[in-house]
Amino acid sequence: MEKIGTVLKERRNELGYSLEEMSVKTKLSTVQLKAIEDGNISFFSEDLSYLTYFVRYYANSLNLDYDEMRNELDETITEYTDAISVSRIKEAENINTSIMEKVRIKNNTTPKKVKRKRVDFTSIALIAFVMVVIVGLSYVFVTKILPEFGKDAKPPIITNPKPGVGETPVEPEKPVEPEKPVEPEKPTLTVTMEDPLTYVVSGWTEDADTVFDVKFNNRSWVRFSLDNVILDNPASTIYEKDTEITIVTKPKENTVLKMEIGYMQGNEFILDGETIVLDETVAQSPGSHTINFKFVGGN
Numbered sequence: 001m002e003k004i005g006t007v008l009k010e011r012r013n014e015l016g017y018s019l020e021e022m023s024v025k026t027k028l029s030t031v032q033l034k035a036i037e038d039g040n041i042s043f044f045s046e047d048l049s050y051l052t053y054f055v056r057y058y059a060n061s062l063n064l065d066y067d068e069m070r071n072e073l074d075e076t077i078t079e080y081t082d083a084i085s086v087s088r089i090k091e092a093e094n095i096n097t098s099i100m101e102k103v104r105i106k107n108n109t110t111p112k113k114v115k116r117k118r119v120d121f122t123s124i125a126l127i128a129f130v131m132v133v134i135v136g137l138s139y140v141f142v143t144k145i146l147p148e149f150g151k152d153a154k155p156p157i158i159t160n161p162k163p164g165v166g167e168t169p170v171e172p173e174k175p176v177e178p179e180k181p182v183e184p185e186k187p188t189l190t191v192t193m194e195d196p197l198t199y200v201v202s203g204w205t206e207d208a209d210t211v212f213d214v215k216f217n218n219r220s221w222v223r224f225s226l227d228n229v230i231l232d233n234p235a236s237t238i239y240e241k242d243t244e245i246t247i248v249t250k251p252k253e254n255t256v257l258k259m260e261i262g263y264m265q266g267n268e269f270i271l272d273g274e275t276i277v278l279d280e281t282v283a284q285s286p287g288s289h290t291i292n293f294k295f296v297g298g299n
Helices: 002-015 019-026 030-037 048-061 067-107 121-149
Strands: 190-195 198-202 210-215 220-226 237-239 244-249 256-261 268-271 289-295
Touching: 002 030, 002 048, 002 067, 019 030, 019 048, 030 048, 048 067, 048 220, 220 244
Parallel strands: 198 289
Antiparallel strands: 190 198, 210 244, 210 268, 220 237, 220 256, 256 289
């Protein structure tokens, strides 16, 4: 990593660029650029999946061939990841050893004697006597007293009156089934290209869900932001080929959904089930692009 950083730094100095100028050109912070030049891979430990793209952007901006340093960078990232995994395994083993030691000490402690309570046989006998009395009274009530109440009762006489002569029997009315509410039709969205990287979405309904799907036909890094706020779901990371992500939003007037993608070519973009036709020069580009979807003219 230090060797790669040295090559990038020497090339930047050769072209006469400062870190601040390269930050504007690459859209990476000066802190990130300096960490790359210093070979400080641990700086990216929480964001390691993006390091490959950061180095590629920086190399391309300096007109360097990224492919010459790709293998060395991949090996560096793999070695660093393996080192972190070994460190975490050792940490887990130390924690497990500490817990087992505490359990061993606890098991060796002499348990306290537990005082046994004496059984009160007098109370048990009293409770048993009361239960016997209740059962006996219940039996007498059911077998002797309860039958006396039903001797004089007569069953009710039920008659089915027949309609008189000339009368038409009245059929019971059938219950009226409630009408099912008619769901309003969902409006059809219209996507219009303002320029190759900006698309205007109209015909949407305010506070209604708008679904944006991305199908990856190539391995790509993607980051989404809504009105310049980076979204946590879906996560900003690398998505493999043949995967799909979905963004559900409730747009308002002038809402802007921004998508930054590291490899554009071949990927599909779908809005509410309709495929978005991008500008051909952008859709078939193997490079990185930032595409804006601007919501205007809602219902």
